[in-house]
Amino acid sequence: MTLSGETETQAISQPAGPAVVEATKLGLTFETGDGPVRALSDVDLSIGKGEFVSFIGPSGCGKTTFLRVIADLEQPSEGTITVNGMSPREAREARAYGYVFQAAALFPWRTIDRNVALPLEIMGVSKAEQAERIKRTMDLVNLTGFGNKYPWQLSGGMQQRASIARALAFDADLLLMDEPFGALDEIVRDHLNEQLLELWARTTKTICFVTHSIPEAVYLSTRIVVMSPRPGRVTDVIESTLPKERPLDIRETPEFLAIAARVRDGLRAGHSYDE
Amino acid sequence: MERARDKFLPVTIILAALVVVWYVGAVMLNAPFQRDLDRRGDVTRSTMDFVGATLSQPKPTLPAPHQVARNFFENTFLRKVSSNRSLVYHAWITLSSTLLGFAFGTALGIAIAVGIVHFISLDRSLMPWIIASQTIPILAIAPMVIVVFAAIGVTGIIPKALISTYLSFFPVVVGMVKGLRSPELTHLDLMHTYNASSAQTFWKLRVPASVPFLFASMKVGVAASLVGAIVAELPTGAVAGIGAKLLSGSYYSQSIDMWAALVAGSVVAVILVTLVGLAGRITEKMMGARPA
Numbered sequence: 037m038t039l040s041g042e043t044e045t046q047a048i049s050q051p052a053g054p055a056v057v058e059a060t061k062l063g064l065t066f067e068t069g070d071g072p073v074r075a076l077s078d079v080d081l082s083i084g085k086g087e088f089v090s091f092i093g094p095s096g097c098g099k100t101t102f103l104r105v106i107a108d109l110e111q112p113s114e115g116t117i118t119v120n121g122m123s124p125r126e127a128r129e130a131r132a133y134g135y136v137f138q139a140a141a142l143f144p145w146r147t148i149d150r151n152v153a154l155p156l157e158i159m160g161v162s163k164a165e166q167a168e169r170i171k172r173t174m175d176l177v178n179l180t181g182f183g184n185k186y187p188w189q190l191s192g193g194m195q196q197r198a199s200i201a202r203a204l205a206f207d208a209d210l211l212l213m214d215e216p217f218g219a220l221d222e223i224v225r226d227h228l229n230e231q232l233l234e235l236w237a238r239t240t241k242t243i244c245f246v247t248h249s250i251p252e253a254v255y256l257s258t259r260i261v262v263m264s265p266r267p268g269r270v271t272d273v274i275e276s277t278l279p280k281e282r283p284l285d286i287r288e289t290p291e292f293l294a295i296a297a298r299v300r301d302g303l304r305a306g307h308s309y310d311e
Numbered sequence: 312m313e314r315a316r317d318k319f320l321p322v323t324i325i326l327a328a329l330v331v332v333w334y335v336g337a338v339m340l341n342a343p344f345q346r347d348l349d350r351r352g353d354v355t356r357s358t359m360d361f362v363g364a365t366l367s368q369p370k371p372t373l374p375a376p377h378q379v380a381r382n383f384f385e386n387t388f389l390r391k392v393s394s395n396r397s398l399v400y401h402a403w404i405t406l407s408s409t410l411l412g413f414a415f416g417t418a419l420g421i422a423i424a425v426g427i428v429h430f431i432s433l434d435r436s437l438m439p440w441i442i443a444s445q446t447i448p449i450l451a452i453a454p455m456v457i458v459v460f461a462a463i464g465v466t467g468i469i470p471k472a473l474i475s476t477y478l479s480f481f482p483v484v485v486g487m488v489k490g491l492r493s494p495e496l497t498h499l500d501l502m503h504t505y506n507a508s509s510a511q512t513f514w515k516l517r518v519p520a521s522v523p524f525l526f527a528s529m530k531v532g533v534a535a536s537l538v539g540a541i542v543a544e545l546p547t548g549a550v551a552g553i554g555a556k557l558l559s560g561s562y563y564s565q566s567i568d569m570w571a572a573l574v575a576g577s578v579v580a581v582i583l584v585t586l587v588g589l590a591g592r593i594t595e596k597m598m599g600a601r602p603a
Contacts, residue, residue: 109500128506135504141497145519145598154515158505186599 055118056210056242057083057106062115064101064268074267075101079115081261081270083244085209088236090245090253091261092299098268099246099261103212106244107135119210131159133210134203138218140195142187142202149174149183152202159206173201176235193224197231204239211243217252229255230284237280250303251287254278254296262302272302333376334366340373341365374567382571395551398575404552405540406579408468412475413536417529419476420483427484428491428517429509445481449474449539454546471552475539479532486528490521522598526591533583541576553579 062079065072076098083089091099104110105117108124119127127133134155142151149170156166174180177197187195196216203211217225229252236243247253253260254276262272277291286292345365349356356364366375374382383398390397423441426433453474460470494516502512544554553576560569596602 107504109503128504131506133504135501137497137501139497141495141501143498143516143519144600145522147599155505157515158502158507158511186601188601 054085055082055121056085056087057081057117057119057244059102059105059117060115062102062105062112062117064098064105064110065113076105076112077267077269079268079270081273083242083259085242086240087259088233088243088245088257089259089261090247090257091263092247092250092253093263093268093303094248094265096265096268097263098265099263100214101268102263103214103244103246106210107133107212131155131206132208133212134206134208136196136200136203136211136213136216138215140187140192140199142195142198144187147184147186148179148190148198148201151187151198152183152205155202155206161206169205169207173204176204176238177201178231191224193220193228196220196228200232200235204235204241209241211241213243213245215246215248218247218249225249225252226284232256233282250296250299254292254299255282255284255287260295260299262299264303264305271305272298274298274302330376333373337371337373337375338362338365341368341371344368344372369567370564371566374570378567379570379574382567383574386571387575398556398571401551401553401556401572402575402579405537405544405554405576406583408471408543408552409475409533409537409540409579409583411468412472412539413479413529413533415472415476416479416532416536417483420480420528420532421487421525423480423484424487424491427488429513441481441484444477449478449542450546452477453539453543457543457546471540471543474543475536478535478539482528482531482535483525486524486531487521490524490528491517493524494520519598522594523591523600526587526594529591530584530587533587534580537576537580537583 059079059081062076062081063074064076065074075096079098079102091102093099101110105112106119106124108128117124120130120132122130122132142148143154146154152170152173153166156169161169170183171180174183177200179194179197179201182190182194182198187198190198200213200216217228220228232243233256245253245256258276260274260276261270262274263269264271274295276295278286278295342361342365345361345368348354349361349364365371367378371378386396386398390399392399392403394400423433423437427437428434456473456477457470460466460473491513498516498520499512502516507515540552541554541557544552545558553572556572556575557569560566560572
């Protein structure tokens with residue numbers, strides 16, 4: 037992914053590998069009391085294997101909705117979408133993805149280990165293999181030694197890491213993350229961003245990441261999808277020119293700032309902030 | 312410790328105030344009869360003497376606290392528990408049907424709640440009837456239930472327990488419906504992303520989430536159950552139980568006995584509610600709840 041950003045302004049961009057998520061003319065309209073709301077309109081997007089794609093935009097731009105459509109938590113009203121070549125429903129039934137919510141959503145009556153084990157129990161994984169996978173994923177998110185704690189005994193950042201471990205536990209190749217660090221403070225967030233990149237490099241997973249932080253999107257992604265509201269649509273897709281190895285201070289480099297500026301321009305163009 | 316002391320003082324103050332009001336009330340309510348008595352016996356008393364007399368009548372309109380306390384103490388601790396005069400004996404009779412009815416009521420309540428949460432048709436068809444059932448005065452149907460069951464040869468503890476069931480299933484239904492529906496949307500979405508079956512969602516999410524609601528409604532249920540058991544003893548000529556004790560006390564104007572039985576009933580209620588609360592706290596602690 038070392039394409040120059042300048043020639044890549046069109047909404048459709050071709051990823052290198054086979055498509056993990058492929059959306060064509062995707063639209064979704066919510067029927068509300070005040071009439072229909074177009075949450076997504078005409079979204080064309082293809083996400084390749086091993087990519088880290090961020091979705092950024094103001095609230096109401098449909099970034100979370102798009103993630104939920106991939107996860108079969110919402111049904112599109114028009115267009116088509118495939119996940120690993122299947123319908124989202126089939127993909128969900130095949131347990132193709134792990135989903136990380138904005139809140140850690142850990143079960144308070146389970147210890148961290150048992151929370152990570154939850155999807156494994158549901159999927160009928162043997163006890164011995166559960167233990168092995170819990171250990172592996174807890175190591176991966178640097179929570180070794182906290183397995184017997186209950187969620188309330190952990191800080192917000194640790195809880196969110198536990199929920200990432202839970203999403204990784206069943207070895208899905210696709211990780212869907214909906215503003216996972218939105219509720220955390222800046223320093224914890226920086227730290228988790230660093231760890232997430234490291235984890236991504238080690239596991240070669242495909243990650244779709246919703247955020248409304250420009251630095252976070254630029255720092256993490258190989259590709260940034262800029263969206264705008266009313267109706268929710270993609271206004272720009274930016275290929276990152278940053279190297280795969282990214283120390284935190286890469287955020288001071290001119291290259292980083294240039295990409296951030298382009299994201300900001302994209303956000304401004306798609307949305308009038310005078311409303 | 313800190314919390315026990317914080318509670319102790321306010322509770323004691325209220326208790327002391329109640330006792331004072333009670334004594335004043337006892338003097339005022341028992342005074343007319345005492346005045347009547349003294350006039351007929353041609354007795355003249357000093358004020359202090361008169362007050363003392365109002366507080367030591369054998370069948371007072373309102374017994375003084377110390378009279379009730381003495382009666383309660385004698386009939387609880389000084390009698391053999393098998394004696395017909397022992398409050399422990401009567402409390403046990405009432406308690407046994409309370410517990411049986413409470414067990415039925417809780418089981419029935421949970422079963423109905425599970426049905427209501429899983430089948431929308433049950434939600435629509437059953438809920439109005441359940442609410443209507445609680446508008447029927449229990450005093451009106453208790454004798455009928457006892458008589459109908461006696462007619463088909465069922466007597467003893469079962470009909471009494473059914474009255475308790477009738478009163479205690481309702482809070483459990485309401486609490487458990489709320490509890491089983493309490494999981495957050497995110498948790499339900501999470502289970503959906505795992506493609507969990509509804510049985511898995513039920514056992515791994517809905518049931519654990521409903522536990523605090525279950526214990527809260529069981530606290531209400533167990534108290535209602537006790538009321539049901541006492542009410543079931545009242546109109547049926549029952550020979551034993553707190554309700555029977557209240558009834559015989561009122562037949563023979565044994566007001567002190569009645570009050571002592573009432574105290575025994577409240578003690579049983581306090582013990583039951585405390586035990587349910589304790590069981591709830593222990594369960595929640597075992598489920599990793601944050602200590603309050």
